[in-house]
Amino acid sequence: MAKIGIFSRNPFSWPSQQLQQAIIYYGYEPVFLKLSRIVNWIGFNDWKATSEGVNLYELLAMIVRPIGRCSLEEAIYRLDALHRLVRAGKIVVNSPSAIEKCIDKFYSLSLLEENGLPVPKTVVAEDANDALEAFHKLGGDVVVKPIFGSRGVGITRVSDPEIAIRIFRTLQFYHGVIYLQEFIHHGKRDIRMFVVGDEVVAAMYRESDSWKTNIAQGARPVAFRPSDELEEIAIKACRVLGCEVAGVDILESPRGYLITEINSQPGWRGLQSVTKVNIARKIVKYVLRRAKS
Ligand SMILES: Nc1ncnc2c1ncn2[C@@H]1O[C@H](COP(=O)(O)OP(=O)(O)O)[C@@H](O)[C@H]1O
Numbered sequence: 001m002a003k004i005g006i007f008s009r010n011p012f013s014w015p016s017q018q019l020q021q022a023i024i025y026y027g028y029e030p031v032f033l034k035l036s037r038i039v040n041w042i043g044f045n046d047w048k049a050t051s052e053g054v055n056l057y058e059l060l061a062m063i064v065r066p067i068g069r070c071s072l073e074e075a076i077y078r079l080d081a082l083h084r085l086v087r088a089g090k091i092v093v094n095s096p097s098a099i100e101k102c103i104d105k106f107y108s109l110s111l112l113e114e115n116g117l118p119v120p121k122t123v124v125a126e127d128a129n130d131a132l133e134a135f136h137k138l139g140g141d142v143v144v145k146p147i148f149g150s151r152g153v154g155i156t157r158v159s160d161p162e163i164a165i166r167i168f169r170t171l172q173f174y175h176g177v178i179y180l181q182e183f184i185h186h187g188k189r190d191i192r193m194f195v196v197g198d199e200v201v202a203a204m205y206r207e208s209d210s211w212k213t214n215i216a217q218g219a220r221p222v223a224f225r226p227s228d229e230l231e232e233i234a235i236k237a238c239r240v241l242g243c244e245v246a247g248v249d250i251l252e253s254p255r256g257y258l259i260t261e262i263n264s265q266p267g268w269r270g271l272q273s274v275t276k277v278n279i280a281r282k283i284v285k286y287v288l289r290r291a292k293s
């Protein structure tokens with residue numbers, strides 16, 4: 001039976017279980033793999049890359065769940081290992097190049113802007129004084145984000161210049177990159193669209209009691225049917241980043257829709273609770289279609 005790998009830190013997590021069941025549903029064998037256990041064999045005739053003893057070259061396809069917290073060296077190695085698999089013709093979803101673009105908020109936002117997609121005014125700098133100047137240019141009310149962050153962790157709204165400069169100096173001291181974005185008055189909700197291939201398979205409003213609308217921060221999923229215009233924005237954004245499975249985050253601002261980020265390793269438990277579409281099956285069906293073409 002052909003095998004499909006799932007790179008996951010936790011095979012018992014809800015999304016991993018959903019993917020496992022979907023793979024079985026389509027008549028394939030799921031195999032859990034760990035990125036941290038990849039071994040690359042170079043100069044050997046066989047065993048080119050393994051993870052916990054599984055030969056990755058013998059899998060029909062691989063699905064990548066979150067890369068996880070790791071050092072820069074580990075992150076680059078893990079992505080390089082996935083690149084090697086792609087060069088060998090293996091199907092890896094999402095591809096390492098898409099993951100690289102999406103996990104870096106500066107890289108993805110600049111690509112989206114270059115391709116005519118709407119994004120918030122954002123400034124990225126290393127020097128605290130440059131960041132302070134940008135803080136004022138952005139209207140003195142900004143959101144400071146980790147450049148590689150997720151789930152709303154570490155994101156802070158700052159509107160006091162004295163606090164702003166303290167934060168910027170601290171980030172500079174620790175060699176962080178300072179990522180500032182105009183604060184968008186979005187009415188404590190945003191839109192999450194889940195894209196698989198060229199299709200928005202499900203969408204929701206995430207409604208919150210605060211300005212942070214991540215489900216991980218306590219926001220509530222509310223069923224939502226996106227317009228054609230919104231679906232087009234989401235699909236185009238994914239195409240620009242080469243992302244095949246993605247959570248697209250959009251804020252409704254007084255000047256229209258603005259994309260805040262594209263998640264290349266999205267969860268979908270909240271979304272699954274407000275849609276009848278089986279999202280894991282959509283993902284697996286797409287991966288199988290790629291593997292067969
Ligand atoms: N520029 C902004 N103005 C207002 N709220 C924002 C802005 N950017 C992000 N947010 C809020 O913070 C949440 C997390 O931001 P996001 O950029 O998606 O980072 P993360 O990767 O942590 O999810 C968003 O879902 C949104 O609710």
Ligand SMILES: [Mg+2]
Pocket residue numbers: 151152214249261
């Ligand atoms: Mg987000």
